[in-house]
Amino acid sequence: MKDKNDRGYWGEPASEYWELVFPLCEEYNIKFVPIDWFELDVWNNFDPFDVYNDKEKKTLMEIDDQWFEKQMSTHSHGAIPFNSKMFDEVTKKKYEWLNSINYRTYNFRWNVRNQIMVERVRNTYKSNPGKRILCLVGADHNYFFHHELRNDQVELKYPLR
Template sequence: MTSIGLLGTLHNDEIRKEVNYSLSLMKDIILQFAPDIICGEIREQDWGQYIKDKSYTGYLGPDEYRRLIIPLCEQVNIQFSPIDFFDDNHVSLDHFTHYSKEEQRELSSILAERYKEMFKETKNDPIPFNSHQLNQLIADKQEWLRTVNLDVQEEIWDQRNKVMTDNIKKVVSENEGKKILVTVGAEHCYVFLKTFQDEGWKVEFPLRS
């Protein structure tokens, strides 16, 4: 029977330090799950460049991939499957662009308060930003962004999550009986978890730390 785990990650040291989510903790969690395959937040085209040339210095996912996840896969013989998707122009899209300066300040303040609530909520989580309570706060934040700018939300959030989860479904269908760990930015976890449950998969989330 295929085993699936879901691990939300944070993408820079400043945030990881603030919530005590070190790369060493992330490593311990991954090794405890002992996956055969890790599906991760790297685009297929970037991964292909790295496979052709291990000295590739271009974009290769958030920094936890170069610093931890890729070396760990290579050290302990875990297969890595890239599942990310976005166009380069998505990076410059902003939910607040078409608002006035005053409105942008107000919206930014609301967004900051939502993140403040998330950081407060996660203090007691064994794995920071990996809990059903955090998932709900993140889902509420993303739905608020949808009301702020539907077009941007659909392009950079809905479309991306759809392609990523479709990529994961393909990996699962081709690897019956394997242990598959999905590593993805923690804000995606609520979407991924619902999609996996809708597929009828039994998913371990949060993972045991």
């Protein structure tokens, strides 16, 4: 937020933040609280396919592409694309598959990352009692967030309508 020319790394945060979210926050004086957790110094040490030989890696990457296509095929299952129970079901299965091929990387890149992000959401709503918050995450994270936050003492509106 301090350096408008610093657009993050690897497309994070997504262009929507720069084009929509940050300008909206500035215009309406909305507090922006980053929740994502992504430590570049160790991230690549946890590539899920690195423990496989080149042939296996190629096959696994093709399967990963197939999972992405399955996710994309759910675009019309809700009022907002990729914001539906169908997308979440396919996505959860995708990450179960990633868990089955490499638990170590799945745990680090998915469970640990998501749990840190969820706790940051909890810290945000606890430090802003009675306020509405909008939590923006990539669609893959939706099912995890919904599962973790659904029993909290907050009014959770998901999927969006």
